[in-house]
Amino acid sequence: MKIAFVEPKAPGIHIFSRIRLPRLGPVLLATILSRAGHEASVALKESHPLDWHRLIGSDLVGISTITSTAPRAYDIADRVRSFGVPVVIGGPHPTFLPDEALEHSTWVLRGEADSSILAFVEAVRTGGGFEHVPGLSWRDGHRVVHNPLGLAIADLDTLPTPDMSLIEQGGPGPSGFATARTIPIQTSRGCPYDCSFCSVTSMFGRKYRFRSADKVLEDLRAQDLDDAHVFFYDDNFTANPKRTRELLEAMIDAGVTPRWSTQVHTDCARHEGLLPLMRRAGCDMVYVGFESVNPRTLRLYDKAQTVEAMERAVSAIHAAGISVHGMFVFGSDADDAETIRETASWAKAHDLDTAQFLILTPLPGTRVFEDLQRAGRLLSPDWALYDTHHVVFRPMGMSPLALQTETLGAQGTFYSIGQVLRSALRGQKFNAMIRAYAGHHNRAWIRTHKPFLAHLRALGGAWRGTEAAEAAVTPADGARAAEAVPSTLPARSADAKRAAAEASAA
Ligand code: B12
Ligand code: SF4
Numbered sequence: 001m002k003i004a005f006v007e008p009k010a011p012g013i014h015i016f017s018r019i020r021l022p023r024l025g026p027v028l029l030a031t032i033l034s035r036a037g038h039e040a041s042v043a044l045k046e047s048h049p050l051d052w053h054r055l056i057g058s059d060l061v062g063i064s065t066i067t068s069t070a071p072r073a074y075d076i077a078d079r080v081r082s083f084g085v086p087v088v089i090g091g092p093h094p095t096f097l098p099d100e101a102l103e104h105s106t107w108v109l110r111g112e113a114d115s116s117i118l119a120f121v122e123a124v125r126t127g128g129g130f131e132h133v134p135g136l137s138w139r140d141g142h143r144v145v146h147n148p149l150g151l152a153i154a155d156l157d158t159l160p161t162p163d164m165s166l167i168e169q170g171g172p173g174p175s176g177f178a179t180a181r182t183i184p185i186q187t188s189r190g191c192p193y194d195c196s197f198c199s200v201t202s203m204f205g206r207k208y209r210f211r212s213a214d215k216v217l218e219d220l221r222a223q224d225l226d227d228a229h230v231f232f233y234d235d236n237f238t239a240n241p242k243r244t245r246e247l248l249e250a251m252i253d254a255g256v257t258p259r260w261s262t263q264v265h266t267d268c269a270r271h272e273g274l275l276p277l278m279r280r281a282g283c284d285m286v287y288v289g290f291e292s293v294n295p296r297t298l299r300l301y302d303k304a305q306t307v308e309a310m311e312r313a314v315s316a317i318h319a320a321g322i323s324v325h326g327m328f329v330f331g332s333d334a335d336d337a338e339t340i341r342e343t344a345s346w347a348k349a350h351d352l353d354t355a356q357f358l359i360l361t362p363l364p365g366t367r368v369f370e371d372l373q374r375a376g377r378l379l380s381p382d383w384a385l386y387d388t389h390h391v392v393f394r395p396m397g398m399s400p401l402a403l404q405t406e407t408l409g410a411q412g413t414f415y416s417i418g419q420v421l422r423s424a425l426r427g428q429k430f431n432a433m434i435r436a437y438a439g440h441h442n443r444a445w446i447r448t449h450k451p452f453l454a455h456l457r458a459l460g461g462a463w464r465g466t467e468a469a470e471a472a473v474t475p476a477d478g479a480r481a482a483e484a485v486p487s488t489l490p491a492r493s494a495d496a497k498r499a500a501a502e503a504s505a506a
Contacts, residue, residue, distance in 0.1 A: 001125055004058040005030050005042045006050070008065060008072040011384040012448070020045060024186055024233060025091060026064040027162040029117050035160060036118055042167045050076070051168065056083040060124055063105070064091040067363050068387035074104040081106065086124065092203050093383070096364035098137040099144055110135040111149045112189075112204065114159055152204070156189065156211045161219045183223045183258075186233040187216045187247065193236070193265065195289070196302045197329060199365040200235045208239045213250035220251070225258040230282075232262035237286075241271040248281040257282035261325075264288055266305045266313035275320035285323040285353070288313060293346045296334035302367075314350045323353040329388075330407050331360035336397035337406050344410035354434050357410040358388040359403060377463055389445065391456060394463040401456040408446060415439035 005026040022044050030040035043050055055061055061080045065073035070093045077087045086106040090113050094101035098108040107130075109120055116134045123129040130136055134150025153159065164183075188210035194201050211219070220230065238244045251257055257280070264286045268274060278286075290310050291303055298305060317324050326347050330340050347355045362369035362378060363386060372378055377394045385392050391400045398406070415438040446453075 001059040001121060002039045002057070003030070003033055003041075003060045003062060003121065004055050005040065005062040005064060006055070006073075006076055007042065007044050008063065008069040008076060009045045010069055010387060011072060012387075021182060021184055021231070022164075022167060023064060023066075023091070024162050024184060025113070026062065027164065027166060028159065029062065029090075029113055030166045031160050031163040032114060032117055033121060034163065034166060036121075038121065040166060044167050052079075054168075055080050056085055058085060060121065061085055061087045063087060063089045065089060065093050066091060067093045067361075067383050068385075070094075070101075070383040072384075074101075077104040088120070088124075092199050093364060095203060096199070098146060102137060102139055102144060106138065108137040109133070110137060110146075112152050115153050116150055152189075152207075152209075154209065156209050157215045159211075161222045164223075181224075181228045183225070183228050183230045184233050185216070185219045185223075185230055187211050187219075188234045188237070188239065188243075190239075191236040192239055193304055194302055195291075196300065196367040196371075197360055197363070199363050202365040204235075208236075210240065210243050213243075213247045216247055217250060217254055217256055220256050220258070225256070228258055230258050230260035232260060234262055236265050237262040238264050238268040238271065238274060241274055244274065245277060248277045251281045252277075259284050261285040261287065266290070266309045269309075269313040269316035275316055275322060279320045279322055283322055285325055286317055287325045287327060288317070289329075290326045290347075291329045292332070292335070292339065293343045294332070294334055294339040297332040297339065300332045300334055301329065311350065314352065318351070326352040326355040328355065328357045328410075329360050330357060330410070331391070331393075331395050331403050333396040335395070335403075337402055339397075340403075340406040340410055344413050347410075347414055352414075354438070355414050357407050357414070359391055359407050360393070361386050361388045361390075362393055375463075379459065385452075390452065394459070396463050399456075399461045400459050401453065404453065404456050408442060411438070411442045415442060 007022055007026050022042065026042045030042050033040040041054065043054075055076075061077075063073045063077055073089060073093075077089060080087050081104075087104070088107040088109055089101045089105040090109045094105075094108045095110040098110055101108045107120070109116060111134075113120075113135070116136070119129075120133045120136060123133055130138060131145075131147065134147055137144065137146045139145075162184075188208060190204045190206060190208045191198075191200050192206050192208055194206060223230075260282050261284060266288060268286070289303075291301055292298055293307050293310070295307060298307075314324055328343055328347065330343070344357065347357075360368065362372045372393045378392065379394060379400065380390075380392050391404045394400055395403045415436075421432075
């Protein structure tokens with residue numbers, strides 16, 4: 001059969017808008033299908049206009065979506081189905097809201113689909129046996145049928161190396177500010193932690209599964225590693241330090257040590273010698289979920305880390321010669337403007353190389369989503385806004401507008417012109433470039449989001465437990481309600497000036 005997968009483009013401008021990196025699900029599923037003799041392809045992020053002829057000329061279209069891309073995924077599904085082509089939707093958003101996705105698709109295949117995709121496509125080909133496909137949802141007249149989920153694939157070594165050549169118009173591309181090609185490789189699934197805002201554990205489980213060192217070497221050798229940067233897509237690369245060591249030693253022994261980066265928990269610093277070994281194997285940056293320096297926020301997020309552990313981690317990672325990209329999430333019920341500013345100052349004071357200040361976002365499949373939805377605190381039904389850059393719920397300790405502007409302020413402070421100069425003066429060319437790009441992105445976001453900011457302003461104050469009715473308000477209402485740019489926006493320009501002064505003094 002001819003099967004075309006689509007990973008839709010994220011709406012609006014986004015820090016990742018210029019990064020052509022796929023999620024591996026569609027590529028992996030296309031690889032499994034093409035090995036079984038089907039003709040499969042992947043259209044990635046619409047970085048080129050969608051090839052509608054290819055889509056409507058297919059026997060089946062598979063759309064992969066996270067929450068923020070769901071509206072675009074549904075548009076594409078509606079259009080494809082209007083030509084009589086059946087559509088299956090999968091990924092972390094429809095897995096938790098299959099009934100919604102079935103308004104637009106013929107089927108939803110929930111959860112990890114590596115072991116169900118072949119049975120599903122066979123059922124489509126023969127027109128029967130859908131009831132035997134684990135995790136499949138569909139409409140049968142007025143009834144919606146949800147088959148129970150199958151067991152998650154236990155042995156990741158049974159999966160093939162994702163074939164990037166199945167991505168139309170070339171594989172993953174340069175990121176716009178970096179010249180290196182980024183190669184995505186996943187060595188593990190799941191995470192033993194269970195942070196309240198993260199959907200990784202409900203999607204992939206807390207049991208940590210990993211590919212053997214030999215298979216990862218095979219994945220690495222299948223790529224052209226010259227001048228490339230490998231991004232290990234793991235959620236927690238060091239969750240099982242024994243396997244991490246085995247993998248790193250195998251890479252060093254085999255002389256396969258490209259430059260690479262990955263996500264880790266602050267607990268990576270607890271394991272003697274692990275960070276230097278990562279460095280020897282080629283690691284040049286780790287992405288660390290610090291989230292906040294407010295201990296109450298860390299507890300509310302079930303983050304299982306202390307501020308002291310965060311500080312030890314930064315020192316140990318830097319001491320190993322690895323750069324730190326800090327990830328922060330603002331807006332817990334224990335946060336206010338002050339805790340956000342303290343967190344941003346901590347990021348600067350601890351000399352993080354790059355950082356991302358995100359807004360707490362109730363993503364389906366998370367406890368945060370359940371709690372905020374139950375309390376009637378969701379502000380918008382527009383999934384396109386659920387991209388961690390927009391405030392979409394009513395915070396407890398500040399107004400929605402304050403959460404938005406404080407987060408922009410934190411980003412503005414960290415990525416001020418002064419900070420760019422500071423990195424440049426220290427000879428950190430790459431960091432200076434990233435900081436300049438992120439600062440530019442922040443300013444562009446503010447410029448293009450005036451109506452959204454006005455909408456937040458019109459929403460008024462913090463959550464006091466009585467405003468459940470506000471759930472119905474949409475950004476369009478807010479845009480009509482007020483056109484003005486909120487006066488609190490330039491809050492950080494003083495900080496930017498201070499940073500510039502610091503930089504010239506350095
Ligand atoms: C790499 C990565 C990125 C990369 C590139 C991603 C991209 N192209 O979107 C970068 C760094 C750019 C990124 C950015 C963001 N990301 Co991200 N990212 C990941 C990460 C770590 C790995 C993705 C991956 O390849 N997974 C491995 C493959 C095998 O899983 P999969 O793609 O989901 O596929 C399986 C199933 O979902 C299913 N499936 C998938 N597609 C389809 C399609 C069909 C038809 C079928 C039947 C089945 C199916 O079967 C697959 C095989 O088992 C995931 C976490 C994770 N473990 O998945 C987060 C994750 C996808 N990201 C997330 C988020 C929120 C974001 C951001 C919005 C915010 C941010 N963190 O900065 C941005 C938005 C990017 C965008 N597209 O707009 C969330 C999404 C949750 C949600 N419901 O929205 C995740 C799940 C992490 C989390 N903490 O919850 N991300
Ligand atoms: S440590 Fe990271 S991947 Fe694991 S549950 Fe927490 S946020 Fe998700």
